[in-house]
Amino acid sequence: MKDTKIISILRSRVVTAVMIVAAVAVVGVRLSASGDHRHDTRPGTRAASLDPLQGLKEAWQLVERARLVIYESGERPAPGTIPTFNHARETVSRAEAELAAGRPPEALDLMARAREMLKLAVQVASSEITNDFIEKRLSGIDELRLEAQNLASVCPAPGVRELMGRGDERLQLARQDTKAGRLDYAEAEATIARELYERVIEICAR
Amino acid sequence: MREVITQCAAWLAALLLLSCASSKPASDTSARESDRSARTAPAPELVSSADARFIARHAAILEALSPLDSAAVTDPRAVDARSIMAGAEEMYLRGRTEIALELLGEAEAALKRGD
Numbered sequence: 001m002k003d004t005k006i007i008s009i010l011r012s013r014v015v016t017a018v019m020i021v022a023a024v025a026v027v028g029v030r031l032s033a034s035g036d037h038r039h040d041t042r043p044g045t046r047a048a049s050l051d052p053l054q055g056l057k058e059a060w061q062l063v064e065r066a067r068l069v070i071y072e073s074g075e076r077p078a079p080g081t082i083p084t085f086n087h088a089r090e091t092v093s094r095a096e097a098e099l100a101a102g103r104p105p106e107a108l109d110l111m112a113r114a115r116e117m118l119k120l121a122v123q124v125a126s127s128e129i130t131n132d133f134i135e136k137r138l139s140g141i142d143e144l145r146l147e148a149q150n151l152a153s154v155c156p157a158p159g160v161r162e163l164m165g166r167g168d169e170r171l172q173l174a175r176q177d178t179k180a181g182r183l184d185y186a187e188a189e190a191t192i193a194r195e196l197y198e199r200v201i202e203i204c205a206r
Numbered sequence: 207m208r209e210v211i212t213q214c215a216a217w218l219a220a221l222l223l224l225s226c227a228s229s230k231p232a233s234d235t236s237a238r239e240s241d242r243s244a245r246t247a248p249a250p251e252l253v254s255s256a257d258a259r260f261i262a263r264h265a266a267i268l269e270a271l272s273p274l275d276s277a278a279v280t281d282p283r284a285v286d287a288r289s290i291m292a293g294a295e296e297m298y299l300r301g302r303t304e305i306a307l308e309l310l311g312e313a314e315a316a317l318k319r320g321d
Contacts, residue, residue, distance in 0.1 A: 054265040061268060065295040115261070122299040129300075159282030166286055184302050188293035188309060195289035203280055 052104040059092045059111045066118040070125040081125035088117035129183045137190050138174060141197065145171065148197040148204075155204035163203075167196035256303045263310045264298075267291060270317055287316040 050058075070077050070085060095110035127133050145167065152160045170193035177186035267287065274284035294309035 050262055050265060054269055055261070057268055058261060058265040061264075062295060062299065065292065066299055069296055069299060119299050119301060122296075123301060126300065157280065159280065159285070162282050163285055166289075170289075184297065184300075184305055187300075188297050188302075188305060191296050192289045192293040192309075195292040196285070199280075199285045199289065203285075 050108065052099050052107050055108055055111050056092070056096055056099060059095065059114055062115060062118050063089050063092055066122050069122050072126075077125040081121050084117055084121040084124070088114045088121060091117060129187050131178065131183070134174070134178050134183060134186050134190065137187070137194075138171070138178070141171060141174075141190055141194050144194060144197045144201075148200040151204035152200055155200075157203045157206070160200055160203060163196055163200050167193050167200065170196060256307060260294075260298055260303055260306055260310065263307070263314075264291070264294070267310065267313055267317070274317075283317055283319055286319075287313045290316055 066085060066088070070081060091110050091114035095107040095114065098104075098107040098110060148164060148167070152164050170189050174186045174189035174193060177183070177189055268291075271284055271287060271291075274281045290309055290313040294306045294313060297303070297309060298306035
């Protein structure tokens with residue numbers, strides 16, 4: 001009788017233990033699976049592969065754009081802007097030297113640092129995008145447009161009229177975005193319009 | 207009696223564990239929540255991912271523009287694309303990477319126009 005009771009207790013304990021072990025195992029497997037999934041889909045963990053030579057060209061292009069944005073207003077840039085910009089430019093030169101010496105990882109690292117410096121320089125130097133700022137820019141672009149229009153009317157180069165048309169479209173979009181309060185977009189459209197008119201002037205002056 | 211209670215408690219614990227395991231992982235719902243809030247405050251990984259996308263696409267467009275730039279006759283597509291790129295670059299430098307990416311898409315479309 002006593003033996004039967006002991007066996008019954010032992011059996012129930014074994015069943016309980018098996019159940020708990022099974023449940024813990026299921027939970028463990030699920031948790032590890034969800035961990036793998038998260039690891040696979042997390043954005044930004046894998047760096048985009050960039051050809052170092054393309055990266056260098058891209059970095060120099062951003063140096064030039066930053067220079068234009070910083071000096072565009074014609075006013076003296078905020079203190080600290082010029083040293084930061086110069087440091088960024090020197091960093092891209094160092095990246096170029098590293099690349100020439102056959103050290104692409106170091107070059108890419110320097111390019112990444114230079115980009116951050118350029119962003120900092122532009123954000124410190126450039127004015128806040130307000131309605132007044134955009135209006136002032138647009139009136140300056142209107143003058144540029146007139147000059148481009150005069151040249152385009154007597155310019156035989158192919159595609160110039162098409163480019164004038166594109167410039168006008170962008171200028172109109174800039175005005176619409178300003179009215180709608182989309183000031184960042186207005187600023188971008190104004191830059192595109194200005195670039196188009198400047199290219200027309202450049203092409204027709206050749 | 208004690209034996210029955212112990213066994214019931216064990217079964218209950220096992221069932222609770224199994225139900226927890228079979229329910230949807232919490233990360234699914236929190237991911238949806240974070241998607242919604244991403245519009246106002248992008249996570250650092252997303253910011254760096256947008257940055258990496260801008261750099262890769264910007265470099266690729268510059269590469270595609272190279273042969274058009276060196277052509278003797280100015281290609282209006284290249285001028286158009288370059289002008290859009292100027293807007294994209296400015297937005298990128300001002301920290302408006304999402305707008306910059308939209309403009310890169312327009313520059314890509316400008317290059318494909320007439321192909």
